[in-house]
Amino acid sequence: MTFNFTVSPSFPNERISDWYIFNTWLQRALSLPIHLELYDSFGAQRAAIAEGKVDIIYANPFDASLLVREKGFRAIARPQGAPDEMVVITANESPIREIPDLQPGTRVACSEDPSVNTVGRILLEPANLDTANTVEHRRETYIQVARAILRGEADVGFLPVEAFEALSSIVRRDLRVLVTSQLQVVHHVLLIGPGLIPHAEQITELLVSMHETEKGRGILEALGARAWQAVQHEDVEFMIDIISTLTQ
Numbered sequence: 659m660t661f662n663f664t665v666s667p668s669f670p671n672e673r674i675s676d677w678y679i680f681n682t683w684l685q686r687a688l689s690l691p692i693h694l695e696l697y698d699s700f701g702a703q704r705a706a707i708a709e710g711k712v713d714i715i716y717a718n719p720f721d722a723s724l725l726v727r728e729k730g731f732r733a734i735a736r737p738q739g740a741p742d743e744m745v746v747i748t749a750n751e752s753p754i755r756e757i758p759d760l761q762p763g764t765r766v767a768c769s770e771d772p773s774v775n776t777v778g779r780i781l782l783e784p785a786n787l788d789t790a791n792t793v794e795h796r797r798e799t800y801i802q803v804a805r806a807i808l809r810g811e812a813d814v815g816f817l818p819v820e821a822f823e824a825l826s827s828i829v830r831r832d833l834r835v836l837v838t839s840q841l842q843v844v845h846h847v848l849l850i851g852p853g854l855i856p857h858a859e860q861i862t863e864l865l866v867s868m869h870e871t872e873k874g875r876g877i878l879e880a881l882g883a884r885a886w887q888a889v890q891h892e893d894v895e896f897m898i899d900i901i902s903t904l905t906q
Contacts (some may be wrong), residue, residue: 660691661713662856666846667700668718668771668897670824671799676880683877687864688857698798700770713851718742718773720843723898731849733894734858737883742844743819744774746781747837749807756838758816765793766801768803776904777839778816789808797827801825820882843897847889862888 661686665677674696679696692714697703705723706727717725721744725731748754764787768775768808779788795812797803800821805811808829819838822830848865850858868874869885878884 659853660693662706662711663694663714664703664706664712664714664875665694665696665778666718666721666771667696667697667703667847668769668774669716669761669869673881676877678878680881683873684864688860694707699708700772702710707826714849715851716848718846719897720772720776720899722847722849722894723901725849725851726898727867730852732855732858733847733849733889733891736845736847736889738792738885738887739883740819741842742773742846743839743841744777744781745776745817745819745822745838746778746825747804747807747815747817747822747833748813748836749810750834751830754836755811756788757782757784760787762787762791763793764791764814765795765812767797767815769797769800769803771815771818773844774816774818777841780904781837781839782814798820803827804833808858841900843893845897847894848886 663681677696678694681692685692695706695711697706701716703712707715707725715721715725715731722733726733730795746757757900759784764785766778766782766859768778782788782792795806797806800817803815803817804825814836821833824834850861854861865886866888869878878886
């Protein structure tokens, strides 16, 4: 039996090859047949999940909630480091200086990432803005979100902090951060489905020791991480409760 591995579409396109390298390392280290299948949209990935075509996934926090509570997945590890946060950005030349300056009719550039978009909408609440009185412009990548701002196609945009910091210094110079989220407890996590739970301990031990070898460190650095750390069930449940509160 081959196990199917996928990754949240929110990762930068330049890391596609790095995830294939990680998958090759993982299946060799585990001596298990693991196939990496990447989807170009959250909708396509969720359809695959619904059809039972995913056995292991590096998921955004909102999809992790669905997978743990409704699909029987178990979160086993997350990258060490800062939690997932996001920013609301505008053009540096924009007269908008803070969120309350925004008015009904504001044009919002965003991706398909449900985590970023949900938090972004919450950050717009001080301006009394919601989906009913704003105009949403969806873009396929975070770079395209930034470009929409720079080209005057949108007034504000939603980006993960990591994606904003990955923009070139020239692009960041022409953008301004209006606000940064401070959730502190929200992370992408690696989850395994019911078919892999018998291997949970083996997979966890492998991941948390990955940084101890030169090859492992190189793969992690290419993915933008220093090391994996084990995830406790109660921490995942707490994160899911926070997400449930945010989406109500």
